[in-house]
Amino acid sequence: MTSRRKFIRTAAAASAGLSILPSFNVLSKSPNAQLRIGFIGVGFRGQGHLSRALERNDIEVVAICDIQQRMMDMALTRVRKSGKSRPKVILEGPYGYKKLLDNKDIDAVIISTPWEWHARMCLDAMNAGKYVGCEVNTGATIEECWELVRTSERTGMPMMMLENVCYRRDVMAVLNMVRQNIFGELIHLQGGYQHDLRGVKFNDGKDPLGPGAEFGEKAFSEAQWRTQHSVHRNGDLYPSHGIGPIAMMLNINRGNRFTRLSSYATKARGLHNYVVKTGGENHPNAKVNFKLGDVVTTMIQTSNEETVLLQHDTNLPRPYSLGFRVQGTNGIWMDVNKSIYIEGQGKEHGEWEDAKPWLEKYDHPLWKKYASDAAGAGHGGMDWFVFNAFVEAAKQRVQTPQDVYDAVTWSAISPLSEASIANGGAAMEFPDFTSGKWMYRKNDFAISDSY
Amino acid sequence: MTSRRKFIRTAAAASAGLSILPSFNVLSKSPNAQLRIGFIGVGFRGQGHLSRALERNDIEVVAICDIQQRMMDMALTRVRKSGKSRPKVILEGPYGYKKLLDNKDIDAVIISTPWEWHARMCLDAMNAGKYVGCEVNTGATIEECWELVRTSERTGMPMMMLENVCYRRDVMAVLNMVRQNIFGELIHLQGGYQHDLRGVKFNDGKDPLGPGAEFGEKAFSEAQWRTQHSVHRNGDLYPSHGIGPIAMMLNINRGNRFTRLSSYATKARGLHNYVVKTGGENHPNAKVNFKLGDVVTTMIQTSNEETVLLQHDTNLPRPYSLGFRVQGTNGIWMDVNKSIYIEGQGKEHGEWEDAKPWLEKYDHPLWKKYASDAAGAGHGGMDWFVFNAFVEAAKQRVQTPQDVYDAVTWSAISPLSEASIANGGAAMEFPDFTSGKWMYRKNDFAISDSY
Numbered sequence: 001m002t003s004r005r006k007f008i009r010t011a012a013a014a015s016a017g018l019s020i021l022p023s024f025n026v027l028s029k030s031p032n033a034q035l036r037i038g039f040i041g042v043g044f045r046g047q048g049h050l051s052r053a054l055e056r057n058d059i060e061v062v063a064i065c066d067i068q069q070r071m072m073d074m075a076l077t078r079v080r081k082s083g084k085s086r087p088k089v090i091l092e093g094p095y096g097y098k099k100l101l102d103n104k105d106i107d108a109v110i111i112s113t114p115w116e117w118h119a120r121m122c123l124d125a126m127n128a129g130k131y132v133g134c135e136v137n138t139g140a141t142i143e144e145c146w147e148l149v150r151t152s153e154r155t156g157m158p159m160m161m162l163e164n165v166c167y168r169r170d171v172m173a174v175l176n177m178v179r180q181n182i183f184g185e186l187i188h189l190q191g192g193y194q195h196d197l198r199g200v201k202f203n204d205g206k207d208p209l210g211p212g213a214e215f216g217e218k219a220f221s222e223a224q225w226r227t228q229h230s231v232h233r234n235g236d237l238y239p240s241h242g243i244g245p246i247a248m249m250l251n252i253n254r255g256n257r258f259t260r261l262s263s264y265a266t267k268a269r270g271l272h273n274y275v276v277k278t279g280g281e282n283h284p285n286a287k288v289n290f291k292l293g294d295v296v297t298t299m300i301q302t303s304n305e306e307t308v309l310l311q312h313d314t315n316l317p318r319p320y321s322l323g324f325r326v327q328g329t330n331g332i333w334m335d336v337n338k339s340i341y342i343e344g345q346g347k348e349h350g351e352w353e354d355a356k357p358w359l360e361k362y363d364h365p366l367w368k369k370y371a372s373d374a375a376g377a378g379h380g381g382m383d384w385f386v387f388n389a390f391v392e393a394a395k396q397r398v399q400t401p402q403d404v405y406d407a408v409t410w411s412a413i414s415p416l417s418e419a420s421i422a423n424g425g426a427a428m429e430f431p432d433f434t435s436g437k438w439m440y441r442k443n444d445f446a447i448s449d450s451y
Numbered sequence: 452m453t454s455r456r457k458f459i460r461t462a463a464a465a466s467a468g469l470s471i472l473p474s475f476n477v478l479s480k481s482p483n484a485q486l487r488i489g490f491i492g493v494g495f496r497g498q499g500h501l502s503r504a505l506e507r508n509d510i511e512v513v514a515i516c517d518i519q520q521r522m523m524d525m526a527l528t529r530v531r532k533s534g535k536s537r538p539k540v541i542l543e544g545p546y547g548y549k550k551l552l553d554n555k556d557i558d559a560v561i562i563s564t565p566w567e568w569h570a571r572m573c574l575d576a577m578n579a580g581k582y583v584g585c586e587v588n589t590g591a592t593i594e595e596c597w598e599l600v601r602t603s604e605r606t607g608m609p610m611m612m613l614e615n616v617c618y619r620r621d622v623m624a625v626l627n628m629v630r631q632n633i634f635g636e637l638i639h640l641q642g643g644y645q646h647d648l649r650g651v652k653f654n655d656g657k658d659p660l661g662p663g664a665e666f667g668e669k670a671f672s673e674a675q676w677r678t679q680h681s682v683h684r685n686g687d688l689y690p691s692h693g694i695g696p697i698a699m700m701l702n703i704n705r706g707n708r709f710t711r712l713s714s715y716a717t718k719a720r721g722l723h724n725y726v727v728k729t730g731g732e733n734h735p736n737a738k739v740n741f742k743l744g745d746v747v748t749t750m751i752q753t754s755n756e757e758t759v760l761l762q763h764d765t766n767l768p769r770p771y772s773l774g775f776r777v778q779g780t781n782g783i784w785m786d787v788n789k790s791i792y793i794e795g796q797g798k799e800h801g802e803w804e805d806a807k808p809w810l811e812k813y814d815h816p817l818w819k820k821y822a823s824d825a826a827g828a829g830h831g832g833m834d835w836f837v838f839n840a841f842v843e844a845a846k847q848r849v850q851t852p853q854d855v856y857d858a859v860t861w862s863a864i865s866p867l868s869e870a871s872i873a874n875g876g877a878a879m880e881f882p883d884f885t886s887g888k889w890m891y892r893k894n895d896f897a898i899s900d901s902y
Binding site: 185187188196260262264265266267269270273293294295297299300301304305306307309313316317318319320327328329330331332334336337338339341342343350351352424425426427 | 636638639647711713715716717718720721724744745746748750751752755756757758760764767768769770771778779780781782783785787788789790792793794801802803875876877878
């Protein structure tokens with residue numbers, strides 16, 4: 001059977017629901033067996049996933065790979081404290097991960113590395129026959145996105161971008177409400193990433209969130225690499241927390257798709273001001289020309305004629321807000337004011353109502369079932385859910401609930417928005433990464449309480 | 452002296468502040484004299500302005516013009532109740548307003564007619580030497596906008612679009628804060644018109660806000676004409692309530708200008724659904740194909756590299772919200788959650804704070820002075836301020852605080868957004884209606900407590 005035919009069977013099975021993939025070569029164990037995982041990148045984010053793995057009895061941590069002794073030591077401390085057996089340790093520079101992939105005992109990998117390493121690592125992992133769970137975002141260029149799709153199709157290996165906000169409790173309750181037609185026909189949705197990251201993009205080289213004006217080699221943790229993207233790129237660099245949940249509500253790649261987008265960016269002031277404030281006017285980084293506009297706004301059109309508004313706002317002092325808005329023919333929910341209005345069901349005509357009772361009433365079955373398991377995991381518990389979903393899909397040898405088409409569709413917003421801004425706000429056509437399958441696929445994300 | 456030279460002197464004087472215009476032919480009285488006003492259009496909106504005029508002792512209502520006996524009767528009842536002398540009544544069809552303009556005793560006109568009549572009436576009024584106060588919006592096409600500018604420049608007659616939200620109490624407090632640098636350098640602003648107008652666009656032909664599925668000839672008041680724009684046009688049809696205040700904060704046409712915009716529109720569902728709900732599936736209007744997308748989103752770029760986001764959302768059930776957001780390098784204010792965050796001045800790092808104490812602390816001098824006068828006037832008092840500003844400028848024979856450049860700049864968003872949507876979200880260049888004067892003009896809007 002050719003690879004292509006294999007994938008067609010796979011895709012057809014997946015489109016019918018959480019069906020078993022027919023043709024994995026690597027995974028031959030029965031469902032509910034142990035999943036053997038390798039971790040590529042155990043910085044703070046990777047360590048979070050590692051902790052989720054160590055607290056489960058259905059996972060064996062086979063190997064860990066990183067490029068920094070300090071991070072590796074922290075990861076191994078977590079292993080030691082868990083009482084689990086010590087995994088194979090690979091500390092052999094940026095391409096050491098290939099040695100991890102050579103390990104035939106590994107079923108799946110979790111990739112938590114700098115963005116620019118995601119695509120090549122995902123490609124190598126799928127080619128090595130591993131299930132891939134990769135941190136946001138995957139694919140910094142449209143070409144990379146296509147290569148990820150074609151590689152997943154050719155190898156039959158699922159690739160899941162670990163977008164945790166799809167599992168946020170209020171977001172899942174609203175998804176539940178969308179599916180129960182509370183909002184009527186969806187019309188307009190909003191989301192984004194509005195998070196003051198100045199303390200993440202700069203530190204003192206010691207404390208990851210410590211005060212300081214350093215980035216790159218003199219910094220520690222994310223500031224070592226993430227800030228480079230603010231120096232060199234101008235666009236929505238981090239779309240998935242906003243667009244993931246929205247895409248699931250709009251059935252993107254499942255009867256609907258994004259057709260085009262336009263992005264506008266403001267001037268860049270926040271990062272420079274922060275360097276001056278924390279490091280002084282004469283700090284070398286005060287001379288850096290940060291390209292990333294402080295606020296980047298993106299409009300997206302769908303084939304079903306909804307619009308989506310995305311905002312990226314990470315360089316200014318502001319309260320955290322993903323800025324969700326879900327609006328349909330019956331009413332509207334917004335998270336910034338924690339309010340809802342559903343016509344004919346509110347207390348007063350045209351008055352906002354506290355969303356809380358609605359969110360509790362429509363609490364998603366997954367949260368009802370697993371809230372206590374998730375308690376204590378990162379980001380209010382949603383990190384538990386996204387990790388669990390990947391693990392359960394990999395154990396059962398089925399397609400992941402967020403698949404390669406989702407990963408690249410959400411990630412492609414970054415390069416498309418950069419292109420739009422560079423071209424004076426021109427509307428950019430959105431690729432159809434499913435090559436037409438979006439017309440036939442069904443939405444099986446979180447349709448039950450299984451994962 | 453040629454008209455052109457006259458206007459240059461006028462503009463130079465205006466740019467120096469609230470200086471006296473040097474060369475009006477019509478107005479020869481000293482400041483603080485009576486202002487003689489004619490009203491063109493006395494529907495409900497015109498009647499509101501009429502009431503403001505009747506309660507003042509510095510205004511003589513010389514003539515009233517309308518096309519409907521019912522509205523005229525209501526207007527004359529207001530005159531009678533005020534005890535003021537009966538104005539000349541003109542009820543001679545759509546062009547009866549020209550007879551009003553022929554009246555040499557009229558200094559200024561207030562135009563409150565259907566949108567599509569604004570431009571021609573403003574042009575005729577300026578050519579007749581009248582001060583023009585015109586309801587929003589003015590100019591449905593770019594050509595009309597240019598004609599209004601050139602006519603104001605040629606005749607030397609000011610034209611003020613009566614944008615009342617520029618005078619909303621919280622908006623003026625925030626303007627005050629912007630000018631006192633509370634937000635630092637401005638980066639990104641938002642506003643819009645998010646108002647469920649279904650009950651305005653349709654009625655039963657008797658009650659202007661009554662239940663019903665009629666528009667056009669069978670309807671009453673705004674539904675007679677406003678709904679036609681939802682049938683035939685797709686764009687941001689009503690930008691000024693959002694953009695007016697934002698433009699003043701950003702010094703648009705005064706050291707800054709809009710350079711381009713892009714608009715996206717959703718499908719149109721709300722109006723059709725409303726017709727079916729109120730008139731049944733078989734109502735003739737259930738067959739109407741409404742072109743106006745339920746939610747229209749517009750991004751605007753400025754020459755000083757800020758961005759502005761505008762939303763137009765009038766066809767769906769939802770709470771009223773103009774959706775203001777003012778964000779700078781120091782912090783952010785939003786009206787939907789009535790909250791603010793200013794770095795280093797909040798109670799907690801990165802937490803929203805109730806905006807109320809800030810709005811009270813920075814209450815604008817105009818509101819401090821006139822709040823009691825404005826009490827009881829429409830829309831929370833702001834209608835008093837916008838009317839007063841026009842009257843005071845006309846009495847003192849100076850440029851109006853919102854001038855012809857503002858009127859057309861704000862109004863031009865409608866045709867530009869229609870063009871962008873019709874061209875698949877293409878970015879549209881924004882005309883410079885000041886022909887370069889924006890680089891030299893100073894912002895003198897509401898700089899004191901005079902008006």
